[in-house]
Amino acid sequence: MSNAPHLSEKDLGHIRHIGKLAGQLPGDWSGMGSDWWDIGEGAQQYELAFMAYTLGLVQHRYTPAYREFCQATMENLIGKMMLPDIWEKWINASRGGKTVNPDQEELHAGWIDPIKKYNIMFKGHLLQMAAQHEALYRTGRYATPGAFTFQFKASTWGNGPEDYVYDLNDVARIVYDEYVESNYEGVQCEPNRVYPMCNQHAVLGLMHYDQAFGTGYAADVIPKFKAAWLRKGYTDEKTGSHMRLRWVQQDQIFPAQTPWSDGWTGIFMHAWDRDFIQSIYPRERDTHLKLLLAGKEHERVCCAMVPTSAKIGFGMFTALAAEVGDAEARESLLDYADRNFNPTWTEGALHYPRSDNWMPDADGNSTGVDVLTANALLPMARLNTGDGFWGLYNQPWTDAQRAAPYFADIDQRIAGVSAAYHDAMDKALHLSLLPGPKAGGLQFSIRQLDPSRSYVVRRDGAEIGKLAVGSADGAAEWRDGADPIVRVDAGTAASYVVAELA
Known part of the structure; x- marks a missing residue:
């Protein structure tokens, strides 16, 4: 087995920690609850999703003949996406306002249903998580009617309880239709906002859905979305960095040139447009790597706090370096994490406890680490030695592989x-x-x-x-x-x- 990829003790420690978090009782977010989103309601949905993607990589690359742990843990993570703690954030976000649209004078009435329109920052992840599960295991679990049931229980406001009932087929169709309606320019998160990174998850979800069900959603979306990407300038030709977001009504691009935006978009875009991401990565590396290793990004988090998204820059860029196969950058960033982020072992599980001490010391080292980075992004980076997500989406298991013996x-x-x-x-x-x-x-x-x-x-x-x-x-x-x-x-x-x- 010397030529087969093997998980190290640290890799297994990360996986056990993911399993521990996924197995906590509903409403128990101990050790989770990233506040990088700056909305005061937590951002656990991203932790859930990124941990599920990490398990998909493990399942596909390292343990195709051992499935029970990754499969059960993915199911726990997907199940948590149906908790009100996660999806009810949309009730307020759907109302819009000047924060997301300067031409909107009054708040809209909004709506509760988290699936029917927009909200790709939630339903794109739900699509990718469930389609990944189906692409790997072919159980049909999430394609059964009512597989995704969101229960709104009116207690302090509302006109009574409501159920919003969907399945994987519904979500894939709705997402595809929204690409078509947008002229393939991207599905909106909040009304009037298109984020390039959130749309990566929707595209990959459609890819796995196509592989599992024989549809052609991604085959239609990908070339047209890429054409719109270039036409609208979602990636700056001069810097090689991706935009942070676009206001749809105003057709206004907000550039970023940050490790969190470049990292997040690049990790997953690499799975469907590898050559493009490989071509711009050297410029992104020149922009970000030395600053990350010198604690400059941590300094910006501590002293500016705008945007708070800077908190996840270290983890996002580390995971990008891993996916594109930049072993030197990946190892340097992981070594920095192991020196400064207090790696902690508990009953065979390895994690980095949250720290808000962002100010770097005289040597440029900071102990500040957000839990999205700690629980999901650094494990993802350590487990990915290059092309992990590209392989997961472009080298799917065959029926013969699924029918083979396993432990x-x-x-x-x-x-x-x-x-x-x-x-x-x-x-x-x-x-x-x-x-x-x-x-x-x-x-x-x-x-x-x-x-x-x-x-x-x-x-x-x-x-x-x-x-x-x-x-x-x-x-x-x-x-x-x-x-x-x-x-x-x-x-x-x-x-x-x-x-x-x-």
Whole structure:
């Protein structure tokens, strides 16, 4: 397995932390709650979404033959998107006002439904998260009627409870229709505002939706959206930086040239327009990297606080450097984080606790870190050694890969799955485990093995048992009507191979 990509102990620590956050009870946002959005209501939806995308990368690249952890954790994250804490922010945002449209004299009545129009900063993420799940697992879970049900429970205002009922098919169709209605110039977030970064998620959601359902939404949107992008000047030709936003009614572009805007847009645009992002990245690197490593961006956060989005610049640009394959920048930024952001291990989970101490010291080091960066962006960067999202969207699993054997029932507290894949040429299933916080005896299952065949199980090259229906041999057992199981000592790192016998 030496040529297969492997997760490190730090990688697994980040993944366990994501699993911990995703598994918290509804309404428990402990360790979350980024305030970079500056709306006083929190911005957890971005943490949920970016953690789900990180898991998609892990699933696709590192552990295609081990699915239960990433799949269940994604489902927990998607489920949290239906909580009122997340989507009810739209009630106020839908009303607009001079903040988003200088020509709007009065606030609109607005509307509660978070899906029916605009709000791409929410429904674009919901689309991408759910379509990613379907593209990987083909369960149909989110394509069933009512899969996305938003319950408004009138208690202090309103005319009574209301349910807004959708599924993945509805969301994809609505998003596509809004691209068409906008002349492919982008779906609005708040009324009158188009953000380039938020539209990346909608495009990628349509890509995965097309792969799962055979539609042509993304195939229509991508070339026309890119043409509008160039026509409107969403990326500055001189600087290579992306705009922050556009006012639609006034047709006014607001440039940015910031690491958060360039990073966020570039990470995900790279998945559908790799050559374009690669062509402008060197200029963005020249603009941002030295300042980030010298604490200058942290200084701006501390002393100016405008925009508060500067808080996520470090994480966004680190994740961009990772996606474009800039190993030197990625490693330098991750090293900075490990020196300054107090990496903390708790029961096998690794995270960076939030710190609001943004002022850099005399050496240009700051301990300030926002939780979106800490919980999602830095793990995303560490786990992505280049082209992670490009691969996820352009090299989808085939039906044969989904039908291949895979491992299951692995207790993450006992062992972390560093790599898991099926080699169709060698007819062998590979698994690498690293000891977890409660390392010891472990029993794992294997699913979708051919019951008419027999298999040998090896640990670090040495045979530890054979699998055949109705028999037990060494560490391996395959009872009639049950999944085959293997019992091992996971107290030390080891690699396992389950190979078909001739």
